[in-house]
Amino acid sequence: MQQLSNELYTRKTAVVERIVQFGTGNFLRAFVDWLIHEANLQQQQDLGIVIVQSTSGSTSEVINAQDGLYTLVTQGIQNGQQVNYEQVIESVTRSISLQNQYEEYMKLAVSEDLQYVVSNTTEAGIVYEQLPFDAQPSKNFVANVTHFLWKRYETFGADPSKGLIFLPCELIEQNGTALKNGIVSYANAWDLGQSFIDWVTGANTFCNTLVDRIVPGFPKSQYEELTLKLGYEDKLLVAAEPYYIWVIENKEALHSFPLVTNQFEVKLVDDLSxxxxxxxxxxxxxxxxxxxxxxxxxxxxxxxxxxxxxxxxxxxxxxxxxxxxxxxxxxxxxxxxxxxxxxxxxxxxxxxxxxxxxxxxxxxxxxxxxxxxxxxxxxxxxxxxxxxxxxxxxxxxxxxxxxxxxxxxxxxxxxxxxxxxxxxxxxxxxxxxxxxxxxxxxxxxxxxxxxxxxxxxxxxxxxxxxxxxxx
The missing domain is CATH 1.10.1040.10 (N-(1-d-carboxylethyl)-l-norvaline Dehydrogenase; domain 2)
Known part of the structure; x- marks a missing residue:
């Protein structure tokens, strides 16, 4: 049976790589990437996602083999009714392996189309560790983001229009603030200069967020049945419940964020406590x-x-x-x-x-x-x-x-x-x-x-x- 890819599936949307995503895991693909897919379909947006894999493993290769396509299975109870349906998600364009494609990662850093950064590197991901500047790529997520922003700053200078909006989904309090503080710590430790630090904190926006959706992940027990039903193999198949909510602090920076409509349970608030x-x-x-x-x-x-x-x-x-x-x-x-x-x-x-x-x-x-x-x-x-x-x-x-x-x-x-x-x-x-x-x-x-x-x-x-x- 054929594997899901562009040869098998005709895309309904055309996208531009405007989002870089740190994390190849099930949660982001069943949450953020699905929401972006829906925004592209319903609002004629063109938001494309490049997924960066910083860990070892072959997920990045599988994503590219399937041309970024994968199937989301939504299963559960909603408004008293049982829900069970499948849809192909087409918001992801490609994946970059940080360990094997670091030059591609640095090329992405200087893209003029980029607007947003999302991440889910687990609760242990947003931490500062003492590392030398030349440890590139790093196993530390915050260090890799600092290098990414430094490359962007070197290319565009302190241009405020080249700043990015960060939407971390790690389940820690004040996740955006923690990420910003970690980047500043690396900038200080690596003597990158006050001008860079001012650009990081002034031109970029770090939002505190709260995410909620149960994502069981790969539906192993249903895989054979779903493969027969779908008519193709999908190694990135992911299951999720119908319920979701994304709460984001910073109304001013995200007033034009495409997901902030009555169509989605995405809420902009002054305080998400x-x-x-x-x-x-x-x-x-x-x-x-x-x-x-x-x-x-x-x-x-x-x-x-x-x-x-x-x-x-x-x-x-x-x-x-x-x-x-x-x-x-x-x-x-x-x-x-x-x-x-x-x-x-x-x-x-x-x-x-x-x-x-x-x-x-x-x-x-x-x-x-x-x-x-x-x-x-x-x-x-x-x-x-x-x-x-x-x-x-x-x-x-x-x-x-x-x-x-x-x-x-x-x-x-x-x-x-x-x-x-x-x-x-x-x-x-x-x-x-x-x-x-x-x-x-x-x-x-x-x-x-x-x-x-x-x-x-x-x-x-x-x-x-x-x-x-x-x-």
Whole structure:
């Protein structure tokens, strides 16, 4: 069977290379590159993407063998309806291997057509490391971008019109600011001069962004079936859920960004902290709260949690009654987001195993759930019992190795294993606060742990439901 390429597929759009993308991975191809493809189709844009591969491997060669074409499979639940469709994405023009095509990379740096830079080099990508200037190419993403901008500056001087707009998608706070600071650090370390630094910070725009879309990646279990359906082989096939949102700080610089229309869930904001808070507290927080109870009730996946007669209502009440009230924002919008979360959890095409969420669970709970617990108590002077039940479940699991084997930092496990409950709850290293200062919390956690020990988890959750319903 033929492989997807220009010989097999007739492109619907003509593009110019206006975007350089650092990262060949599934996420960017199923998120940014798909959005750009849609903008080109729907708005007659001409945005073409050159993908730079900085790591070893053959992905760059595969991209070029397929002329940048690949198939996106969108699968999930949207507005209560099952979604499952395929489309060929044609926004990518080519890929450059940094290790093997460094001259091409430098040629790209002086292109007058370039406007945007996107990246997803994982959370560890935006870091500064001491490196010599002549280490080219580097394994460090920030160093490679600094060389890219230096070449551009050498060619065009301090021309402000040759600056670029950076849209990093790495999942760290202030990702754009972190990238800019890293470049400035290299410029200082390499003595590239104040004029270059002024051009970097003045002519270029570094946007802080927040991205959200579940991208399972290559649909291995469906590959043969999809290949027969599509009629061609596609080694870059990628699957994603329907839901997505891209929140970008900097309204002024991006007022003409083609994706900022009613057609796309791309939002320009002055401050994205609200969107980060709701994602961390609601989406990530629900994951961290449901996981220990799912483990206790022998429920393997998030999808199975949504089918469980006790766990689904537990998750919904936790979000609606205990988390949403702690977030400053439009409650109707938050309820809509809550419904979208439940649809995402219900996705029948994704097997999201709860034990994968359990990795480093205590640090996650501290970041995702403790702020909601504290805010709820401050507002109501009563315990948020669903959040506190999840807390109790994690403590029980970490102290019961015959039931659960924690995958966490050794010091975190040591601080909770075989320790008296009061000592665990008062440990500020674990929770960021002495939780025994919250009235009745220690007693409630103790009662919950007793129920778990006696295999009464389902009954304990049922009693919470009866209390919530006033029965």
């Amino acid at each position: 609200y969107y980060r808070e709701r994602k961390v507290k609601m989406l990530n927080g629900a994951h961290s709260a449901l996981t220990p109870l799912a483990i206790l009730l022998d429920t393997d996946t998030v999808g199975q949690v949504m089918e469980h007669s006790k766990l689904r209502p537990f998750v919904q009440r936790l979000l609606v009654q205990e988390v949403i009230p702690t977030i400053n924002g439009d409650k109707e919008q938050l309820m809509t987001y809550q419904q979208a979360i439940l649809e995402r959890f219900e996705n029948p095409f994704i097997a999201h195993y709860v034990k994968s969420i359990a990795l480093n669970a205590l640090a996650k709970f501290k970041t995702r759930n403790i702020p909601s617990l504290l805010a709820y108590y401050k507002q109501n002077a009563t315990l948020p019992k669903h959040l506190t039940t999840a807390l109790a479940a994690w403590i029980y699991l970490y102290q019961t190795p015959e039931v659960f084997s924690p995958q966490d930092a050794p010091e975190a496990i040591e601080q909770i294993k075989a320790k008296p409950l009061a000592g665990v709850l008062s440990n500020e290293n674990l929770w960021g606060i002495d939780l025994t200062t919250i009235p009745q919390l220690e007693q409630f956690v103790g009662e919950a742990i007793t129920a778990f020990k006696e295999s009464q988890t389902a009954q304990f959750i049922a009693e919470l439901e009866e209390e919530a319903l006033g029965l």
